[in-house]
Amino acid sequence: MAEQPEIVIAPSNAAQSRAWDGDQGEFWAERAERFDEGVAAYHELFLDAAEIGPAARVLDVGCGSGKVTRDAARRAAAGWAHGVDLSAPLVDLARVLAQREGVANASFERADAQVHPFPTVDLVLSRHGAMFFGAPRDAFTHLGRALAPGGGLALLTWQPAEHNPWMGGFRSALSGGREGAPPVDGPGPLSMSEPAVVRALLESAGFERVRLDGLRERMYFGRDAADAFRFVTGQFSGLLAGLEAAQRERAEARLLALLTEHESERGVLFESAAWLVRARRP
Template sequence: MPNHPDVPIDPSNAAQSEAWGGEQGEFWAERAERFDEGVAAYHDRFLEAAGIGPAARVLDVGCGSGQVTRDAARRAAEGWAHGVDLSAPLVESARRVARREGVSNASFERADAQVHPFPTVDLLLSRHGAMFFGAPREAFAHLGRVLAPGGGMALLTWQPARLNPWMGGFRSALSGGREGAPPAEGPGPLSMSDPGSVRTLLESAGFERVRLEDWREPMYFGRDAADACRFVTGQFAGLLAELDVAERDLARQRLLELLAEHESERGVLFESAAWLVRAKRP
């Protein structure tokens, strides 16, 4: 797959591009393995459900540090997998790991999947990367045109916040209750949490046979409460930056207590729920 030197960004995705191109993207790139560990219980199951054929041409949307792309490429040994993300730090990290692991049929580029001129593919994948489009109907209509006739799509998206207590719990602990789970409206982790809205969105974008499957797996956040606290406070550094020193110490203590309640022999685990979303191009 060629690398395109010019990267067109749709105006509706400009804020996401700026955020993921800066400190947020660097934080995720530096801790790529930890983020992959967090959703490890979903990973192999997701790849199996996607039905990746040995000669498949795969596009991984919002690929992050590239774990799904690399493992899809391994399954598509006679084809290829291409990962795209708005974050330059994550894309560079993905390339480094693919070279190190010798996955020669996996490639990566920084691109806005909402508008980028991709070649035809057989399968679209996204593990928690499809919820951040500024104009989701336009994005999925564009991606549908990228799919070969009869091609498939498999997405993993989060279910509502009440089934993912870590989403609101961390923000509430760090803000002293002033913040809760992120909104379901607009780009964000909950934008594809309502099944009716997901069906309407994908059908209006030209997909058919839209199916959602309820998946529930534990989310991993660290070896113990102290380890998880360091990770989570880094992830939500923006909330702490708004506090003075005394408030910051209290916020960390509240978070530490919450995390300690979820310690187990396998580390700090929280309940989570995702949708496996599958659809076809006519």
């Protein structure tokens, strides 16, 4: 990993920074291709809806390994796309992949998008990243200031847990029912799942013409149940930590059974649902 300069982290994002710049970020970097494959059905829909112009200046928030940033840069061939993330391992990987693929107008930086000083941009994107802000109103107000007048915001966020059975299903299987879907309050995958909450948040941050469109696609978790099992147990390893051997064996058996139920000719697939959120700066 390249040495990273010190950056300013908002106090409300300190826990997220420790996680994403630590073991969680390492796990995502090691399995970046699998994470992109998981939500691949949403990818082109998201980019098309963002309406990236050929000379656009694009900011990708929570860019991860940079798939969205690179493809946005390709669409903005006479402009550029800049990806930011709290995870040094993911930012390092994003740079390597952009160089390998020859996407010269894509750049990456470890930064806290809630407080980092950005140049003026035409479009802010975030694919499943904006849900993790510690102080969402502050974050979106700050990002709005970076947008040129009339600039656009395009987000992909998860719909409520009942439309994403994988989300609570994995946690319940591994915890024996003690854990269900993640909470809707605080940073997390469901923090922007309720349309009224999203509209109120973005309007309070100064955005207008807020629009949410529902998308439903299948998520991919592996070639077969065994392959998906290795991936999911790694992602949710915290739920297995500290279990006695017999408890762990039962938890793993429950998960494997659930994954086996969702095997298909195309691999292990689960129904999922996301919001395509769009808004404009006045």
